[in-house]
Amino acid sequence: MSSIRYPVLKEGAMIGVTAPSSGAEERIHPWLEEARERLAISGFGVQFGETVWTQNKAKSAPAAKRAEEFNAMVQAADVDLIIPPWGGELLIEMVDQVDYDRLPCKWVMGYSDLSVLLLAITLKTGIATAHGTNFVDLRGEVTDETTAMWQAVLSTETGGAIVQHSSSSYLKEWPKEAGKAVFNLTEPTMWSAILPDGLEPRGSIRLQGRLLGGCIDVIRHLIGTPYGDVAAFREVHIPGEKLLWYLENCELVTTDVRRSLVQMKLAGWFERCSGIMFGRSPANRPVENYMIEDVYADLADELGLPIIYDIDCGHVPPQLTLINGAFAEVEVEAGRGTVKQYFT
Incomplete structure (x- = not known):
């Protein structure tokens, strides 16, 4: 009998954006705002962490700051889902500073370097995590059918099932x-x-x-x-x-x-x-x-x-x-x- 725990994404959820790996250089800050505006149209709120806006020496911030911000955001009662801006290179520096014992059953989604954190969370806690699109790639006026399935997948109730098909x-x-x-x-x-x-x-x-x-x-x-x-x-x-x-x-x-x-x-x-x-x-x-x-x-x-x-x-x-x-x-x-x- 599985003991996997599944978060459920609700309508009007608040998305927390923090950068446990890489943040965004100044030239692409507009992408983050565009993604926030696009998600607002779908009824989502967005909260940005400080690490999202900075990038130096292949990371958004020192490991301790990245871990502190992630821990605070994932534990925040008013944040329902964590989507980092994108991947990066050095997430592994902070993987041992995540407070796994206090992680709530809440979705964390991303890919690339973020998969280190996703896999560690599921292996350590049995909480399901989502390997999928990142935040900046949600800024388009239209989203292809394959990528757009993230909302339906994360909204699936425990005990339910969801089908996805290969892209065309x-x-x-x-x-x-x-x-x-x-x-x-x-x-x-x-x-x-x-x-x-x-x-x-x-x-x-x-x-x-x-x-x-x-x-x-x-x-x-x-x-x-x-x-x-x-x-x-x-x-x-x-x-x-x-x-x-x-x-x-x-x-x-x-x-x-x-x-x-x-x-x-x-x-x-x-x-x-x-x-x-x-x-x-x-x-x-x-x-x-x-x-x-x-x-x-x-x-x-x-x-x-x-x-x-x-x-x-x-x-x-x-x-x-x-x-x-x-x-x-x-x-x-x-x-x-x-x-x-x-x-x-």
Whole structure:
């Protein structure tokens, strides 16, 4: 029996924006105001923390200040949801200063470097967290159907379920100037799969398990720390159940992705696992002749598990809202994907 706790987003919620990783340089402060105005149209309030407006030496502020502001904002009775402005580089500096024992059952959503905090919260507390869009990407006049699902997903009641579908197209290049939509989605989306022993999938691929994941570049650094104890999470919060990992790569070349996955395997992160999903990536640069598909094939063979890749997750928008701790059923057929998450 799962002991995962799920927050519920209500209408008219107050969004707290704090920067546990990177803040915003002055030139993009208008983006934050645009996002606040756009969310106000949908009935949301927005509170900005001080760290949002500053950025120096690869971080918004010293670790102690970032942790203090996050702890205060997440515990504030008048804040219902935390969405940082975006990711960054050095969130891990403050991960040991979060007051996990006093965290309320409240949504925290983001991706990239924020996935360190998201995964740590769920592993330490059993509170579900949301891997999804960041604050500045909510500033457009229109939002694509995939990204816009964040509200419906976070509003799902405990005991309920929510279905998301793969996007029809994705972003190839970030536009120099945002139009009505922040993302210029031009490339056709195609989810793919690799089976053990190099077998080609026939028909549909179906996976199910408890979701955990994030940006592989950064969550790998939780291995061996008190904030990356996957074995304890399985035993305490989802006894007897299997995991379904989702991972995405921001900057790593293929050999570094491979080293990271082997480390995760050796650390036991892939024990009692039903499969692994990988998001589209702007990186994955091959080393010599070692392609990312070779990395996936090697992993599938070693684990004896199916691998799904190029899903809507991570640094090549749009992306699904994936809930750490939720039970998911995933189906891929003819390049299209469906993810059904159960908040049980």
